[in-house]
Amino acid sequence: MNKVYLGLGTNMGDRLNYLDSACELIQNNSKIKVLKKSKIYETKAWGYTDQADFLNMCLEIETSLNEYDLLEFCHEVEQKLNRERIIRWGPRTIDIDILFFNDIILKDENLYIPHPRISERAFVLIPLMDLNKKLKIKNKTIEEYLNSLTCEEREQVKEYVGDEEKFV
Numbered sequence: 001m002n003k004v005y006l007g008l009g010t011n012m013g014d015r016l017n018y019l020d021s022a023c024e025l026i027q028n029n030s031k032i033k034v035l036k037k038s039k040i041y042e043t044k045a046w047g048y049t050d051q052a053d054f055l056n057m058c059l060e061i062e063t064s065l066n067e068y069d070l071l072e073f074c075h076e077v078e079q080k081l082n083r084e085r086i087i088r089w090g091p092r093t094i095d096i097d098i099l100f101f102n103d104i105i106l107k108d109e110n111l112y113i114p115h116p117r118i119s120e121r122a123f124v125l126i127p128l129m130d131l132n133k134k135l136k137i138k139n140k141t142i143e144e145y146l147n148s149l150t151c152e153e154r155e156q157v158k159e160y161v162g163d164e165e166k167f168v
């Protein structure tokens, strides 16, 4: 069995419903077992900033799928949830990234593992910390990467508690 961490993000329509639907589709795959879910965070858009706030979360899963079949399955879920690829880093109903896959390092044209932008993204590092603080990229823990981000970057990620917001 492969131990995998997935990152989920959404900033269009009924965001909570898109996260729930994505989790349900992932859980319903007989080759995947969801071991843990992070909390949900409301996050300021990163990269392309002129767009609505996101909801982000991460999942720890176990799967018999290999990394390429898992990527294909993630794309199927995105398609089912009406994901369109228009602007790079632009608005989306759902985005599913493979963050870690066991401890493999893969630099393929279509698949980069660990996901190449984890260390810069508080919206990924903070939910990953809910799941496993010991995860490492190039000998540095995700906690160390998070500590090297600015306060401003970390403050752009708040625990989502419905209509109210709570600082993490």
Ligand SMILES: Nc1ncnc2c1ncn2[C@@H]1O[C@H](COP(=O)(O)OP(=O)(O)OP(=O)(O)O)[C@@H](O)[C@H]1O
Pocket (backbone or CB within 6 Å): 071, 085, 088, 089, 090, 095, 096, 097, 098, 099, 109, 110, 111, 112, 113, 114, 115, 116, 117
């Ligand atoms: N670890 C990975 N997880 C998911 N997709 C990946 C990964 N590595 C490479 N890709 C490739 O990236 C392509 C573009 O993905 P996508 O449109 O979701 O990018 P994005 O979410 O806009 O940007 P980012 O990759 O910075 O999160 C996918 O078709 C996939 O082949």
Ligand SMILES: Nc1nc2c(c(=O)[nH]1)N=C(CO)CN2
Pocket (backbone or CB within 6 Å): 008, 009, 010, 043, 044, 045, 046, 047, 048, 054, 056, 089, 090, 095, 123
């Ligand atoms: N806050 C936040 N910003 C983003 C996100 C995301 O999921 N959350 N996804 C992006 C493309 O992968 C680009 N920017």
